[in-house]
Amino acid sequence: MPTCLKQSDLPGLQPTYRGKVRDVYELSDDRLLIVASDRLSAFDVILPDPIPGKGEMLTQISNFWFGKTEHLMPNHLTGTPVAEVLPEGTDVALYAKRAVVTKKLTPVPVEAIARGYLIGSGWKDYQATGQLCGIDLPAGLRQAEQLAEPIFTPSTKAAAGDHDENIGFDQMVAKIGGELAEKVREATLAIYRFAAAHAAERGILIADTKLEFGTDADGTLYVMDEMLTPDSSRFWPADEYKVGTSPPSFDKQFVRDHLETLDWNKKAPGPSLPSSIIEGTAARYAEALKRLAGIVLD
Numbered sequence: 001m002p003t004c005l006k007q008s009d010l011p012g013l014q015p016t017y018r019g020k021v022r023d024v025y026e027l028s029d030d031r032l033l034i035v036a037s038d039r040l041s042a043f044d045v046i047l048p049d050p051i052p053g054k055g056e057m058l059t060q061i062s063n064f065w066f067g068k069t070e071h072l073m074p075n076h077l078t079g080t081p082v083a084e085v086l087p088e089g090t091d092v093a094l095y096a097k098r099a100v101v102t103k104k105l106t107p108v109p110v111e112a113i114a115r116g117y118l119i120g121s122g123w124k125d126y127q128a129t130g131q132l133c134g135i136d137l138p139a140g141l142r143q144a145e146q147l148a149e150p151i152f153t154p155s156t157k158a159a160a161g162d163h164d165e166n167i168g169f170d171q172m173v174a175k176i177g178g179e180l181a182e183k184v185r186e187a188t189l190a191i192y193r194f195a196a197a198h199a200a201e202r203g204i205l206i207a208d209t210k211l212e213f214g215t216d217a218d219g220t221l222y223v224m225d226e227m228l229t230p231d232s233s234r235f236w237p238a239d240e241y242k243v244g245t246s247p248p249s250f251d252k253q254f255v256r257d258h259l260e261t262l263d264w265n266k267k268a269p270g271p272s273l274p275s276s277i278i279e280g281t282a283a284r285y286a287e288a289l290k291r292l293a294g295i296v297l298d
Helices: 054-068 120-129 169-176 178-200 253-260 275-293
Strands: 015-018 022-027 031-036 099-103 110-117 146-152 204-215 221-224 233-237
Touching: 031 054, 054 099, 054 178, 054 275, 099 221, 110 169, 110 178, 146 178, 169 178, 178 204, 178 221, 178 275, 204 275, 253 275
Parallel strands: none
Antiparallel strands: 015 022, 022 031, 031 099, 110 146, 110 204, 204 221, 204 233
């Protein structure tokens, strides 16, 4: 059975950051211990119910993609076994599949998003303006339609409880500089194209994905945090894909769709989830991990 962890607790180590999903601890030698909890956020609100095994699945699929894309962009993993850095007496089995030891990087303060299909906030932007993050798109596109070419659509990186906002590339350049912005855009699209081709061979369409990047003291760019997970991407079963509707998915859109049926203002505190939604979400994440990476967690 997968482990369940809503919040990490490592005696002797103090977390420097608790995000929507991940808890981050500083180690020696400019390294971090990143623990993926089973917390689930939707509409930028952390929901009260964890999804058992979710953190393990996120970590395993991220590690798979980090390895697969090393030829495109270096990543934050150090290769140090997690058991070597856990405090004495810690239940290693609880953390072994959901934690990684990484380089300590300076995060690029922008969410890097690649979109291959018109869905989510991109679809809403298009309906209102005919554009997506300032990019003109052809008239008459339908919901979930594949774009002629994948596009890069950055957004702000909001603090917990706030909402990310789509921005234009010019705004990104103003925020982080032209050279770095170009590198992030190029890497994001290259990784998306590679992953989309891999997934398509396995019956999954990657509609979009969000990547995070960081730089080291020398200015070298790395991809970091999580990568092409069901939390940060939309994964659609190819055999059920239809233009004009929001397709079924192997990601947390299943939870978003449930929440949209509730009388909830999308502000904290979030509503509790019924067991059918918790179990259904876990099953979708597990299916994505199995199809994309060939990994089944016991």
